[in-house]
Amino acid sequence: MVLIYVKSGEWISSCGDQWSFLADKTRGGRMVTLETTTLLKQLKIIVCEDYGVDHMLVNAEFSYEMVNQRGNPPIIISNDRQVSNFVSYTKKSSSTTLFVTLSATGAKEKERVNIDLNKEPFDSSNFEDEEVPETNQGDFAIPSKESTHKMKNHVATDGFGDAGLRSENNGSIDFVKKDQIFRSKRVLKETMEIWAMKNNYDYIVLKSTRKWWYIRCKDKLCNWTLHAECLDGFTYFMINKWVGIHSCAPSKKRKFEKTASARTVGKLIQHRFDDANDGPKANDIIQFMRLEHNCEITYWQAWEVREHAIAAARGIPNESYAKIPKYLQMIKETNPGTHTHYETTEDGRFMYLFMSFGQSVRGFYNAMRRVIVVDGTFLKNKYKGVLLVATAVDGNSNLYPIAFGVVDSETEVSWEWFLRQLKVVIADSKDLAFVSDRAASIAKALGTVYPRMEVHRFTDGVYTTATWRTVYAESINPIAVPKVDWNVPVEVKLAKVLPPEARKSSGRPVKRRYETVEDKIRSSQE
Template identity: 30%
Template sequence: MVVKKIITICQSGGEFETDADGVISYKGGDAHAMEIDDKLKFKDLKSEVAEMFGCNLGTVAVKYFLPGNKKTLISISNDKDLKRMIKFHNDSDTAEIYVVTEEVAAPDVSQMPGSRSSRTTLSEAGVGVPVEPSRSTINNIVDDINEPDPLVDSTFDVVGDTNVSTEVPVPSDFPTPIAFASPYDEKLAKAAQQWQNNITGVGQRFNSVHEFREALRKYAIAHQFAFKYKKNDSHRVTVKCKAEGCQWRVHASRLSTTPLICIKKMNPTHTCEGSVLATGYQATRSWVASIIKEKLKVFPNYKPKDIVTDIKEEYGVQLNYFQAWRGKEIAKEQLQGSYKEAYSQLPYLCEKIMETNPGSLASFATKEDSSFHHLFVSFRASLYGFEQGCRPLLFLDSIFLKSKYQGSLLAATAADADDGFFPVAFAIVNVESDENWKWFLQQLKTALSTTPRGLTFVADREKGLKESIAEIFQGQEVYHAYCLRYLSEQLIRDLKGQFSHEVKRIIIQDMFTAAHAPTEQIFYKCVDSIKAISVTAYNWIMQSDPTHWANAFFQGARYNHMTSNFGELFYSWVSDAHELPITQLVDAIRTKIMELVYSRHMEALDWMRRLTPSMEKKLEKENLNVRALEVVSLGDRIEVRFENSVQIVNVDRWECSCRVWQLTGLPCCHAIAVIMCLQRDPYDFCSRYFTTESYRLTYAETLNPISNSDGPMWQKGESTQIVTVTPPPTRRPPGRPTTKRVSSQEVGRRQLQCSRCKGIGHNKSTCKEFLLEC
């Protein structure tokens, strides 16, 4: 594996300057270049830059900017920070780091009037010591508290509102930035020093109450104290230090006839001593969101536990997991848009899809209470590609969406001429149910201009699909092939604890072999081996409609595709974007389909063979076995012999008694031997669905963007009817959602086995059989 190296420009000796917009630039100093990768240790980096610039190793600090963000300097203080920096710059060839020498001072903080350090040391206050958050702590995490605090002394109450400011002179010993005694404290001061002067005193104005509150929170974090509200409404805010008896307090109110908020009174001096530091109290969800938003934009999988660690290291604020998680949710909504508003945009989205991609079908439905029910989308390019170039074969499957309002995505995918997946249609539904699957199939039938003759669905037999397919496509040549993955999982569940894991694995293996068996003789041989192990399993298999899943009996054509999760790559697209609002999720899928169509269209331009590359390899593999075969012509009957076996080939009907030709669509070795004896071309006897021409037809149409370049996305059009759509009532369940999708290759692997009921897939602590018995 090749390790990517990043050229790092190391700068030192200059100065940081901040412009009016808060953008930080670095002026002057020297610069050197070096290569780094994710194998480099922080101590080695620090030693090298210290030697590079002739610095004392103990005073070296290394910082950097996130890509696209020049407003916040990020510190590198350990191996984890260094790896993050490299990961953030993974898409770049270069990165800039700044080497700063910081002398660690230990001033007599007790002599600094008004500073928090004059009351308690950081070690006494417990800064940086993780504590288990209490319920009351979580309940205190609120953005705005509108009720007055009954514990606050009422002597500072401000009655009414006035434009006349009561002058409170700011003393000369107003709290100033402090250099803390330990390296950790020094880093804290550096990270928060940009907020030390957020509150300057009487007369300072703010554009809104919200802006004042945010400035106040950051000021409190920078100066390491906690405050509480006495009054907090849309036109006035009064706060005091949370420490009992402390005289620090601020009152701000609105200037009449304006939206401006002005500080009218302020006592900037803290008189409390020995109080418990509670910086986490001021770390509201919105504050956490504002801190992590830029980093989340670069690193979407930023985990709450990493947020807790980073904010503690950079700002000295101890969060709990809940605060970090809620802050991330708010930041995501700020970056991606409102999840709730996205549902109201669905009418405009459907209109835009059909307007920008004529021939597409996009429809949605709501329930009686206007809550979202389901959305169906099939692009013209997908429908054309399926009808013109793909086999009449559709795979139906679903994936659970882990978004704010949950739901599921139902999808129909096809197989192109090179055996690659091809998205045909998808739907987002409030819940996976028999009703929604039936609705999806009705929409799919409407989207297809004509139902292809001999259309085969590979799908689960549960969820109402067995009945829905038969009902909706009644009277048409449509077949339903049961998904072997779901079928084998059902068998394992029904067997429960009767057999050991090893025995169940053998039964599943024999079942898969029986399903692939091309002839009835081989099928019965496989199931007889199951019968020798378990008559119960044998009876279950024989009663599960083998005509719908065994090659030996199935009447349709599924080209040896046995499971419905053919489009794993498609489901991975959805998994990558499942946290987006519904309209953005649809556009993310459209973008992926557009990229897929374009890349495969361009790829096929260089193909010079008659068949696609994967089919050429399969044909060549069969051709290797031709030399050992003997062709004997007996009038209309042509036999192909090899040792003791004899196969009969009918070239005109494209049939061989081994049935491989009929099952795959490509001539088997027996058929190729006969075709060559007749001096004909084997390519003429390959299914047209495997040709390069069919592949190019599949990817001939392009998808067009559906966003509105002249205004907001999904802007209402003149023809759009006013339809109210609200989010579904379901919400994301508690706990961490599942991240792994079970693949067909995992069937038959070792599974968790319960020691109580001997069942598969759970342990005794979650055994439902035991709970039912109790």
């Protein structure tokens, strides 16, 4: 049995054969429970029931996409065997989403849908220059209907592919064209940064607003220029003026670092960073840029590129805080009985977070001793803080997590807040015991939140400096004299200890082909 997130909408594809799913905002998403034995007919009934529609009156087409195959055509589920395959795949990849397209019974099957500018794009926010959102496969250039026949062979799947970033020197046609449309200003800027880096040119920005973006070559006498305009009511940017041939001399070329930012170059290599310790180092990045892009960068620039690549691969910390409300809500929907809570300051700054899974609480009440260990440890990320935990010990002497909390520091206020949230799932009772270190803030908070609990100071006299020094007051002495000078009693000197009898190994005896160390020592003593 596996929990699966279901999203309603329809698939669309651009002229570059990049597929993406346009979600129906009015229907939203649902969570369903499926097994490998679930039939396609049962799946349709379950999903239609959750969406509040009659399964007899609608057609439901189910599909999904592979985690590492974003942008490719979706996999359609059309029979019971494919439902079983999907559930088995979901067990291995928990981030898989089931897509469903609902249509009225009797309606003709929809043909391939091209992206329509009259529809709201997926990323409807207009990014500012300092924001660092993720770059997806489907973000880049979508040609307008008027210029499709001119550009359909030059639409890149993403802004970092070599297919549209070809150099003028080899006679290839450039990726950027007049009437070219980009999903956002950010995508357009990144594309031009990489284009300038690959062609070893530099440009200056003449105008940059939410509506316009003008750039020209850094050489004032050069004719190279680009004007882009944001389409009214959308985040799309279209190039309405483009002079793509440089009239400046090669000696006027500038260094790469003045055009392509470390953030943009970091996205070029972020796929190499599954982990911060496994990705390329700064010197490797310098070599990569020299060989792959014919660019020279300094060690400091390579270090910044590496930091941006790690941030892009891991996720940016300050953007993660914005996902807390949605994340906690999905955790509660996915895990019934889970208690989560977070608090912020008056200006919206993060303060506290608490999470206790319903499965852990039920397991504690059903099969655990009523002993809870509470403690905290420091967090070493950008924003610091302290991780508070409440754990128990199961019958196999393994730690059993009950609750987690993130606070600013280990104070009486933060511990009291954490324990009050814990009290929501673990009620106060006389048979409940807490184990902690000798922190005064924990003792005060426990006395306030759990007044019925009896306090036993079994270890107060043990965890002191004086007691510690007493335990380790004596040390183990080594033998100070060599073996020949050992002075022992006669009976000890005459005592003999022989080795145990050697056990003959079973099977045919192995012929010794060389003299062992024991044989050499024995022969030397004879």
